[in-house]
Amino acid sequence: MIKSVIKKILLEFQGDSNEDEDDVDAYGDLFPENTYQKLFKIIDSDPEKFMSTTLKDLSLGSIDKEFNIIYKYLTEYKERTPYYIPVVFSAREISEFFRDGDYGMQTIVKDLLVGDYDYGIDYECFDVDDWLIDRIDSENMNKLKKLYLTDLDTEESEEDFKEFIESEFDSDIGCAAGDAQHSADIDYLHSEIKDEINDYLSRFNGKLTNKIGNDDRINSELEYVGEIEFGELSDNPYFFEVTYEELESSYPNIIDIFWKIIELERDYGGRGDEFLPEEQIRINEDKHFRYGGAGDIDWGYFNEILSDKLSMYN
DSSP: OHHHHHHHHHHHSOOOTTOOGGGOOTTSOOSOHHHHHHHHHHHHHOHHHIIIIIHHHHOOSOHHHHHHHHHHHHHHOTTOOOOEEEEEEOHHHHHTTBOOTTTTHHHHHHHHHHTOOOOOOOOOOOOOOHHHHTTSOHHHHHHHHHHHHHTOOSOOOHHHHHHHHHHHSHHHHHHHHHHHHHHHHHHHHHHHHHHHHHHHTGGGOOEEEEEEOTTSOEEEEEEEEEEEEGGGGGGSTTHHHHHHHHHHHSOOOHHHHHHHHHHHHHHTOOSSSOSSOSSOBOOOHIIIIIIOOOSOOOHHHHHHHHHHHHGGGO
16 A cells, blocks of 8 residues: 555656666755655554565665655755664673773673672781771670670770770771772773773663563663664664665665664774764773772671671680
8 A cells, every 4th residue: 555655656756767877866866846845744644564574565666766765855855754773782792892902801791791790809818007997887896896806804994995896806997998998999990981881882872670580580780771763763873874775685775774874884994983982981991900999898898807807816
């Protein structure tokens, strides 16, 4: 039905049948304005079906004409209904956006996103001094005071209590701080990685989210889920060659056009206005792995660790 309507619309315009296809301007006006408008309304009802099925049936005899209709629909039809293409990047695909570096950042990113990371780093215990003792909360301090008083055979004093803490529990306190620093550094690294991913893929207005399995159960693995409006594809420098290739080989699928554009961007890049930034994401690996201490310790978590250690003495 739609095919016959479109053919009728095209028959209303009698173009030059002797027109040399080499002279056809794929971006120019090949049909009168009223012909375009009638075609655009039909495309707008189902762009995916028009491109993958209807266009093939029209047998226009010219890829330039086919491309021309698609391009003008995307760029000139002011009443065009937005058509959104789903954009999903897997953990593996996301990891390849990162510069690998000396510490294997791509593997680190992939392992983080699939929820299976182990950095194998042993943090040294902190030295115990006044600065660290001041971070001990009242609950743990009361536990220490109780332990101090248990076998006290002299007069109680603050100086003696402090010496008791440093001599008897320096390992527990210092190692609790080391563990808390390790946790803080991991949290900081993970936060930076996730922020960089969301920034790198911001063009697609999405976010990292838990993957949904085939059984509709929420998976611990993360993926990036976003979208892009069909019309934005026409602004991409690879749109022309990808769409032409699709028209030559078969008839275009909108989602396939998008992913082939992404593939060319990643293989070649360098044309400007791409969907993905040309430069890979760079993480300062020395800051996170060579030097450590990049994260701010959560002193509440430090006290939780210390509390567990002190409970062994009760």
